[in-house]
Amino acid sequence: MTLWQPDPTSLRRPAYLSLAEQIARAIADGKLEGGARLPTHRRMADDLRLSVQTVSRAYEELIRRNLISGETGRGTFVCQNSREPDPPYLPERLGEVIDLSILKPICEPMHLERMKKALAWLSETLPPSSALSFRPNVVFPRHRTIAMEWLRACGLEVAPGNISVTNGATAAMTVALMSAAPPGSKVATEGIGHHTLTPLASYLGLTLEGLAIDDQGIIPESLDECCRVTGIQAVFVQPSVINPTGTLMGLERRNALVAIARKHDIAIIESDVLGPLVEHRPPPIASIAPERTLYFTSFTKIVIPGLRIGYLVAPDRYVAAVANRHLVSNWMATPIVAEIASRWVSDGTAMDLVNWQREALRARHSVAAEVLSGIPFLSHPQSLHIWLPLTGERTEEAFVAHARLQGVAIAPGASFRISNYPWHPAVRISLGSTTEQELRSGLGVVANLLRGDLEHLLLAI
Template sequence: MTNWLPSIPEGHGPLYIRLADCIAEEIATGKLAAGAKLPPQRNLAYDLGVTVGTVGRAYAVVRQRGLVSGEVGRGTYVLGTHEGEALAEETKPAVNSLSNPGNGTGSAVPAEVSWVQGAMKTPKDIAFAGTRVSVPSPEAIRFDSTSAPEVGQARAIRELTAEITRDAPYDIASYTRSVPERWREAGRVWLSRGDWQPPEGSIVPTTGAQAAIMAIITATTAPGDQVAFEDLTYSSIARGSALTGRRPVQITSDEEGPLPDDLASVCAQRHPKILFVMPTMHNPTTRLMGVERRIELVEVARRHNLWIIEDEVYGSLRNTGLAPFAELAPERTFHVGSLSKAVTAGVRGGWVSSPVSHAQRIYTAHKMLTGGISFLLSELSARLVLSGTADTLRKGVLEEIAARHGLVQQLLDPFEHASAADAPFFWLKVPEPWLSGTFKAAAAAFNTLVDDEDEFKSGRSGRVYHRVRVGITNPLTREETAKGLEILRNLLEDSGAGYDSFE
């Protein structure tokens, strides 16, 4: 075993990432030679004065970078290094390292190096990119995604696309310069909830829900403004807000959603301009917000002149009969939906029901951020909805979700988790001594990808949940889903692995 003790550099990033970078640097400089055995996680944690979980996550990161290998009972060993400089995700360009092969200064970047290689590793800048590997291995079991499962979408899409190419050859070849009435009607139909139907004049077609939400934030706020999120939320929006110069601020939540009193306090002290909520099916907890809580939040929003973004992407899978925020407060609510979870993610169909005063502004912001909507995809989304095909596919998706939910109950019933027969994910509590991050790393070692709780935090938080989110709809088959669930069950039952997975 190598007699080696790293010196973790000072910095602002997560400690385990800085330790992983230190290990990578030692390997690159030859201080850790190929074949060297790294210290056991418990020993190194003791020597460094950090938690075993920190060392475990660092070892998992360098393993995902292809620098070490780890096997239960044998330990973690350094692999041989590769020629050429590996890509690194940095926030600023390394000006001194820029080279110009034409003037004889510096050396050219090897032609075989691609950004995809870097995207297949854990991001260095988690505040920017989140905790997910951007381009995972094709062989991985993808429990870190919740796109609609395959239930025959391809045939319907093929037939409708053939009709569109026959009916509108000029529109496909050109830019989209108009918003046909049928696109707005499709949005009105898809976004309707219970007795509420959005006014047709409020509908803005978009390229999926995330682009819609970012368009809303940029159209209603200015750089420096604050955007209010629950402490657990769809953090891609929180990170996207920060990327555009807005500042995320956290609202404390309970089992129903944001606490009205805490929202009022934050509004009085921090003055956020907009609130983001997922009331019908909260991601990652699956919870449903009751009507009384919705009314209380609307009262706070009106008192403090707060816009509301109502994200109903998962809500399209759950029929509750509850009044949406857009019905309770139509003058300040942007109601967002898409086809991604209930029909098909690949078509990128989305719509916003906006306060009419801001509908054109949202359309313009969306065009500036995305380049505009695609005629082919927007027409296809509209035909899927108006033909009734989207509803048929949604029923098939819900049946498949229910079947996979049955597998969860069968294989993981002894372990605490929040789940529902209409939810494409569940919120799994990991037993002691597991930590959320070390469980994620251990699952990744078995090529099974889950999301730890940090992926859903809108910022630093003192609250610890010891949970991971497991999506069940992305695996191609129920058999693959069951295989992944069995891997998770084995890890949950092997409690000792939570402290030392590879020694």
Template sequence: MTVQQRAQSRCHWLPELERHSGPLYKALVDQLALDIADGNLKPGDRLPPQRLLADALQVTVGTITRAYREAERRGLLEAKIGSGTRVRAQQTEAPGFRHLSAAGQDSIDLSLSTPIETPLRQQQLSALMERLAGRPDVVEAALHYQPEQGNSAQRSSLARWLSAQGLPMAADELILTEGGQHADFLALQVLVRPGEAVASDALTYPGMIAAARQLGLKHLPVPMDGEGMRPDALERLCQQQRIRLLYLMPEHNNPTGAQMSQARREAIVEIARRYDLLLLEDGVQYVAPEHRGQAFYQLAPERALYIFSVSKILAGGLRFGALRAPASLITQLSAGLRAQCWASSSLPGAIACEWLASGMAETLIDWQWQELAARQQLMRECLQGYELHYHPCGLHAWMALPAPWRAGDFVQRAAERGVTLIGAEPFCVGSQPAPQAVRICLTPPPTRDQLRVALERLRELLHEGPPLKALLV
């Protein structure tokens, strides 16, 4: 038996390359896509190792490597260290990541980063609606079509409020959006072409991962340390790859809670200028001014964009946010938004801007900081002795699991105890292995008592350790 025959006998999938014209690697990808569409290959199916498939097809290993990389870029495959290259489930979001919680009716949800429930929010909103009803000029303006950048009065109002919070910016630098995720998607869609590369922390916001995947972008991970993204690792990546945009959460990485020092920010700006990177800073995880560093748009105004949203401080249902951008990009971004939805809805913006300008927002935000501090203290008491990472203004914490726990098993066992969590997998960029850690959101439970119950269940589970069958898998 020849080497080729032996290799073919061991391959459970062999593409019919003669059916396709053009370069061999593209023919292989095209056949892969057809076999997935026809159901011959199913999500989770493992592809032959590259050397084995090369021998079976009598092509170079480089051809197979190039084909697998192209298929991964198209979203057909995913490669994970230790599990090989597999057919990707046809989804546009990160594995295990959901917009709304999958918590059961009787489960305590610690999976979503949301504002803390309080009657104060509803009371303030009712009062605001009454105030707006008495201002026919504002209501009338909200009923009309708006310019692409958004209502000019609302942009001015938001710029004043952000400037008072230590984020100085002008109204003409802002584009109003339907929340932070919309701003993220808009920036990627307009500024990065399909097939180009973006980079982020190796652990990052799943919405960014989903947006990059949906848009067909190459998403590269940058290794992290206690301050988040490492400049030396970014430098090496820029030497190897052409990166168009760098996505950053310098105040409060989601999920790890890491915060960058001033020196770290300046080092990243220097690299961005040398390699001509755009910088997209996500400020949706709002941080109080006294805990905040210098925004990237203040350090590099010519290349940095900034995302703001009221989702974490007022109400997620308002769907009101903004994208701050350099003047050189405003026209391009505005045209992109016009193509998507013409302009953001003006009525939620009227409510949000009135809320911020009225002074009521400060009362609500201050209450949330106080309640959050109490919940973080409760977490420290219940999970004392375990490795917890969190920001003073963070709505969640990142817990490294003690050996021999694995994140998937812990999440499953917690669900059986009536606690819904998210493991590390949805936050992982690229093919790197997920750390054995979970994100614990402190804000969804309506009361501290309910949070305590959930945390005590987690503590009991940690003390017990994983079941024997989990260790044997």
């Protein structure tokens, strides 16, 4: 049994959440180590003069966060640090929740109708190779040629032989990392960056180095020092509307990072998942340093979520490695989805939906600016989200939990923290994951919590 005990004088309403926060902080601070056994529900309730039901709810909340686990007949224990990382979004939408945690484009019935029509067209025109062939080079030559058109809209001029069709951005990112950074090597990236990158690097046997960032992303001096001191193999960047902070890297900064990459002869992995959605952006880093940049983009975040297809562009020296890594990790992209993407690129549907998305996002950003008036946050006109730093003594866990109690799910900022990068509590709020009416209501809850109406809200529970 651990010697640490919660402080009953620090409990606030709702007591179960306050108790859960005390235990969570004790775990984070190392006062409760992995494997430590917690008191029984009855013992904790007696010690703190709480009801057993209150303690049970606190333990349930900690189990939901994967901080503790209950073992029948043995008791309740703090989870070991080796547990799998939690996604920043709700794994599933349970009950009446306004889900602003998952990053999605805005979708209306029109999107579903477009997909239905595409599937009907496909049922009449599906090429035999898309259904019957196992060989990527047999299936995708035409798709790569069409991909050139889309990549041109992204600011790249590339040959079809340098393009791999992938099952979206995550598959492309995995193949790019496997190709540019062998197991045991180090990869640098933004100190606040892509939430999937941390577990992916761990699974691939890579070490991540979080670099200092400002309002344009990675600070060049930080990358230069990292190259000199730690000997990194590659740098992973999101220069066009960085997720989650919503910043855009200027041309001068892009050129500076390229110069450092060339100086130290490292690879660049460029994520450009918003592609042509972002207006008036500088050219991709891949167009500045095509000899060392593995670039990928996709359709999921800007056209329709179900169009899980993307393009990975590799320099000549990485083409063979990319093809081999793609074979062992995915074999090839799903041909049927690739057919739809190629048709939509060719007939203009994809770009029409991108332009529609851009205008729809303007309206969502206007809603955010209105409801959160006077509350500082970071965003970009074409970002699918806002990044909201928390002020005062608010902790992310408590703020996210309080919002959840009010029926609103938001993403904790720490999910995007790379290694031990200096941290200030924040949350990411998706603007496109629900209806405009629900967004307005959800942001209203967030605004009330931030403006000090917490006590009023809690008394209503």
